[in-house]
Amino acid sequence: MRKLMTVVVSLLLVTGATLAGEPEAAPAPDAIPASDAQFFAELGYKPVATAADAARAMVIFVSNGTEIGGDVEQCKAYLHEHGILPDGWLDQADPAAPLSKGHLATLICKALGLKGGLWMRLLGPQPRLALSECAYLDLMVGGATYRHVLGGELVGVIDRADRFRAKGTDAEVPHLEGEPSGAEEATP
Amino acid sequence: MNRPICWLLLSLVLTFAATAEAAQPAAPAKPDAAKPAAKPKADATKPTLHATVKEVSGTVETRSAVGQPWTPAKVGTTLAEGADLRTGFRARCILDMVDSLVKIDPLTVVRIGELAHKDGKVRTRLIMKQGRAEAIVEKEHLESDFAIVTPSATLSVRGTKGVQAGFYPDRGGWYGLAGPGLVQLREHLLNRTTYCTTGQYTNDSALPPGQMLHNGFLPPILPLNGLDPNEANAAGRWNTGNPIPSGLGGTLGPLNAQGKDNGQQTNPLNNITPADFRPGGGERRGDITHPPVGAE
Numbered sequence: 001m002r003k004l005m006t007v008v009v010s011l012l013l014v015t016g017a018t019l020a021g022e023p024e025a026a027p028a029p030d031a032i033p034a035s036d037a038q039f040f041a042e043l044g045y046k047p048v049a050t051a052a053d054a055a056r057a058m059v060i061f062v063s064n065g066t067e068i069g070g071d072v073e074q075c076k077a078y079l080h081e082h083g084i085l086p087d088g089w090l091d092q093a094d095p096a097a098p099l100s101k102g103h104l105a106t107l108i109c110k111a112l113g114l115k116g117g118l119w120m121r122l123l124g125p126q127p128r129l130a131l132s133e134c135a136y137l138d139l140m141v142g143g144a145t146y147r148h149v150l151g152g153e154l155v156g157v158i159d160r161a162d163r164f165r166a167k168g169t170d171a172e173v174p175h176l177e178g179e180p181s182g183a184e185e186a187t188p
Numbered sequence: 189m190n191r192p193i194c195w196l197l198l199s200l201v202l203t204f205a206a207t208a209e210a211a212q213p214a215a216p217a218k219p220d221a222a223k224p225a226a227k228p229k230a231d232a233t234k235p236t237l238h239a240t241v242k243e244v245s246g247t248v249e250t251r252s253a254v255g256q257p258w259t260p261a262k263v264g265t266t267l268a269e270g271a272d273l274r275t276g277f278r279a280r281c282i283l284d285m286v287d288s289l290v291k292i293d294p295l296t297v298v299r300i301g302e303l304a305h306k307d308g309k310v311r312t313r314l315i316m317k318q319g320r321a322e323a324i325v326e327k328e329h330l331e332s333d334f335a336i337v338t339p340s341a342t343l344s345v346r347g348t349k350g351v352q353a354g355f356y357p358d359r360g361g362w363y364g365l366a367g368p369g370l371v372q373l374r375e376h377l378l379n380r381t382t383y384c385t386t387g388q389y390t391n392d393s394a395l396p397p398g399q400m401l402h403n404g405f406l407p408p409i410l411p412l413n414g415l416d417p418n419e420a421n422a423a424g425r426w427n428t429g430n431p432i433p434s435g436l437g438g439t440l441g442p443l444n445a446q447g448k449d450n451g452q453q454t455n456p457l458n459n460i461t462p463a464d465f466r467p468g469g470g471e472r473r474g475d476i477t478h479p480p481v482g483a484e
Contacts, residue, residue, distance in 0.1 A: 006195040037247040037276035038258065041297045044318045044357075065246065065277035141358050152318050156356030159295045159319070162278065171278065175366060176291040176322045176350070180284050 036060050036068045040158075046151030052095035053151070054104060057158050058084060062111050064171075084110045102127025102145025104154065105134045108161050139164060237303045237310065238266040239285040246279025246294070272299045275319070286310055287332035293320040293354075301337060309333045320354035322366055336363075340392035341375040346383070355392070364389030 033039040039060075043053055055075035059067050062082050069075050072095045076085060085091045089103045109116065109125040114137070120129040127145040135142035139160045141153075149157075166172045241248075241261050248261040250273045261273065261281060274297045275281055281292040285303060287310040292298060296319020302311050309331040314321065316338050325334045325345045335344040338355035343363045345351055350366030363373050364384055373394050374381045380394040388397035395403070 003191065003195065010195065010198065035247050035249065035276060037249050037274045037279065040276065040295045041274040044297060060277050065279075150357050152356055153358035155295050155318060156358050158277070159293075159356070162294070173280065173293055176282070176289060176324055178282075178289050178324065180287060180289045180324065180326050 032071060036065065039068070040155050044152045044155050049099045049104075049149045049151050049154040050095060051090055051093040051097045051099060053154060054099045054107065054149075055079065055090060055095075057154055058107050058111060061158050061162065098148045099154065100127070100145060101140065101143060101147050101149055102131050104149050104157060105130035105140060105145075108134055108139060108157065112161060112165060137164060236268060237286045237305070238268050239271075239283045239290075239300055239303060241265040241267070241281060242284050242289075243280070243282040245281070247276030248279050248281045248292075249274050249276075267300055269300055269303050272297070274298075285312055285314075287312055287330060288323050288325040288334050290314065290324075291322045293322070295319050296321065306333075313337055316353065316355055318356055320352070322350065322352040324349050324366075325351065338392065340377070341373055341394065344372050344374070346370040346372050361392035362389060363391070 033042055039056060043049065043057070046053070049057075052072045052075075055072050056069035059069040059075045059078050062079065062084060067078065069078075076091060079085045080091070084107060088106075090107065106125045106127055108114075109120075109130040114125070114130075114133055115121055116125070116129060116133040120126070120133060123129065125133075131140065131142060131145050134140040134157075140157055162171075163173065241250075241263055244261055244263055249258040250261045250265060250267060250271055251258045252268065253270045254272070258272075258274070267273065267283070273281065273283075273292060275292055275294050278294050280294065283290045283292065285300075297317040298319070298321065299315040299317075301313035301315040303313075304311055311333045312335070314323075314334075314336045316336055321336060323334065323336065323345075325332055327345070327347065327349070332345070335342050336351070336353045337343075338353060338361045339357075340355065340361050341363065343351060343353045347370045349369060351364070351369075351371050352366045353361065353363045355361040363371065365371060365386055365388065368386045371384050372381060373384065373390055375392055375394040382390055382394045382396050384390055384397050388400075390397055390400055
């Protein structure tokens with residue numbers, strides 16, 4: 001009996017030590033990317049975009065690229081100044097919270113000033129209505145409002161939204177013209 | 189020594205070992221700069237070529253290889269095989285890649301996968317992680333083998349000057365022509381291939397351009413006569429013993445609503461009869477000059 005008790009106690013000790021021994025320190029947060037090119041390139045590798053990513057991407061988008069954003073609080077303050085917040089989510093969300101399609105659509109509608117249809121005019125850019133409007137304008141892929149947004153998806157949405165905004169203006173991306181100059185050098 | 193003391197000692201040893209293992213901090217991720225730089229491929233049979241940055245607008249950064257630091261791109265910067273390039277918001281870059289002129293659009297990440305002479309041709313592979321690119325390919329004065337590779341498909345230039353390609357993970361890729369000519373698209377999953385000519389485009393499933401137009405602009409065709417025999421069987425519930433579910437009715441053709449004759453009724457719209465499957469009967473299958481079965 002005593003032997004059995006010893007074995008049980010030892011097993012309990014081992015289990016407890018294993019569970020309690022998990023490293024407590026959270027991984028250090030990544031350094032804030034220094035340039036917008038770095039931010040969007042690294043965002044493309046993320047499986048899920050977070051509230052912090054959304055805030056920074058929206059700051060870059062709203063400022064036409066003149067601001068590259070910083071930490072989350074600075075981004076939120078900038079968005080407050082420009083009337084993008086409060087949207088009911090981003091201003092209160094944890095920076096590491098995953099971004100959903102509905103909330104991204106709300107932010108895009110506010111940033112572009114989209115009025116939408118009858119119900120969106122009456123109720124404002126609710127996530128479901130905003131996502132429908134963005135899908136109609138080919139800015140986002142429709143679907144459930146609660147689905148998380150991939151990092152690369154956020155990059156694509158920002159690209160399409162900027163093309164939509166720049167259409168017909170000087171900021172529109174021009175077509176390529178010219179000829180490659182290295183033809184003579186390359187001829188064997 | 190007493191047995192219980194041995195057990196206790198053993199348990200203490202195990203406890204310490206488990207604690208030490210569990211409390212081991214995770215190895216910190218090595219920064220990119222700590223990795224040894226990937227050596228560019230050196231092949232004597234492939235004279236290396238260089239791409240030159242012709243135009244820069246906005247934040248454009250390059251690095252010569254994986255592990256090297258990113259530096260801002262300037263006009264005149266040369267890039268060899270293995271170099272990466274990324275653009276920021278509203279940033280653009282035009283690369284002169286010997287056989288082609290490539291415009292890298294905003295929010296794009298690309299790598300020069302190949303840029304060298306091979307088999308008497310200038311072989312260029314532009315690997316695009318995300319974003320958009322447009323290219324003018326010179327095929328009149330030199331042999332060129334140019335392709336844009338995205339995560340889902342490869343766009344190769346067959347006989348054209350202007351091509352464009354884009355890829356984002358939510359929408360997939362889109363590929364087309366920016367001018368007259370011909371491009372070939374091969375998707376990576378099933379190796380399906382399609383071609384696009386002037387004004388046509390396709391996606392990364394390599395759908396034929398006509399199907400792309402159909403999907404984009406035409407409503408689905410639902411009448412029973414537009415379906416093939418298997419689809420008609422499924423739609424009309426022919427050759428099934430199960431009664432039709434309540435509420436699933438229809439006016440298109442005679443439905444097998446009651447599951448009569450154990451569902452062995454034949455579809456009147458299907459001309460293929462069991463005779464066609466007898467020895468010799470199959471010879472006239474596909475012969476459009478033969479009168480239909482009902483007319484015999």
